[in-house]
Amino acid sequence: MIRVLLADDEAMIRAGVRSILVTDPGIEVVAEAGDGREAVELVRAHRPDVALLDIRMPRLDGLAAAAELRSAAPEVAVVMLTTFDEDDYVARALEEGASGFLLKASDPRELIVGVRAVAGGAAYLSPRIARKVIARLNGARLSRAAEARGRIEPLTPRELEVLALVGEGMSNQEIGRELFLSEGTVKGHVSAILARLGLNNRVQAAITAYEAGLVRR
Structure with missing residues (x-):
């Protein structure tokens, strides 16, 4: 069962979001918050698998809440849910450790797909957001490729x-x-990669892999 906090x-x-999530029998909304400060407190109390945070909230906005949760509850995957897709919001969300970014105007099925993806240890960006991120990567690819290849040199072959x-x-x-490895072993490798490269989350790791030319498919 995937346990979700909704803020x-x-x-x-x-x-509305709760009504969509509960259509999946594998998802349970364990707590709801009306502002960012309450969201952080409830995450600490309930330790959900996923925290679904609106960006614009009183007392503490979603970005600031994500930053607090990165240190207070790093095992909780954070997904930003918003009506805005401006580059600055996306960049800040990823910098603060968010594993996903969903638009409220998206197809409702995308919400469940995104929650399931981040709960499974993957990253998820709304397709509209992903296109913007890829476009930015393409524009800076040549200048960043050499830097990315240098960054990954300390990594082992595995x-x-x-x-x-x-x-x-x-x-x-x-x-x-x-790779014929246990899930726990993979989790250990991912943690080591993030630490060696000085990255905050899997989204940043995926971008580094892309820039370094590791992604072939």
């Missing part, structure tokens, strides 16, 4: 294999099947 300052939005599959969007379970 949004609009009760009607929370009700870590490079894992990083390449993270870049392809695979979850820990999928990487384990691909």
Whole structure:
């Protein structure tokens, strides 16, 4: 069962998102918050698998809440849910450790796909957001490729294999099947990769893999 905390300052939005999530029998909404400060407190109390945070909330916005959760509850996957897709919001969300970014105007099925993806250890960006991220990567690819290749030099051959599959969007379970490793072993490799490269989350790792030319598919 995937345990989710939902935070949004609009009760009607929370009700709508909850009604979508509970259509999946494998997802349970364990707590709801009306602002960012309450969200952080409830995450500490309930330790959900996924925290679904609106970006614009009173007391503490979603970005600031994500930053606190990165240190207070690093095992909880954070997904930003918003009506805005401006580059600055996306960049800041990823910098603060978010594993996913979903737009409220997206297809409702995308919400469940995104929650399941990050709960499984993968990253998830709304397709509209992903296109913008890829466009930015393409524009800076040549200048950043050499830097990225230099950054990954300290990694072991096995870590490079894992990083390449993270870049392809695979979850820990999928990487384990691909490389004949246990899910726990893959999780250990991912943690080591993030630490060696000084990265905050799998999205940043995937971008590094892409820039370094590890992603072939």
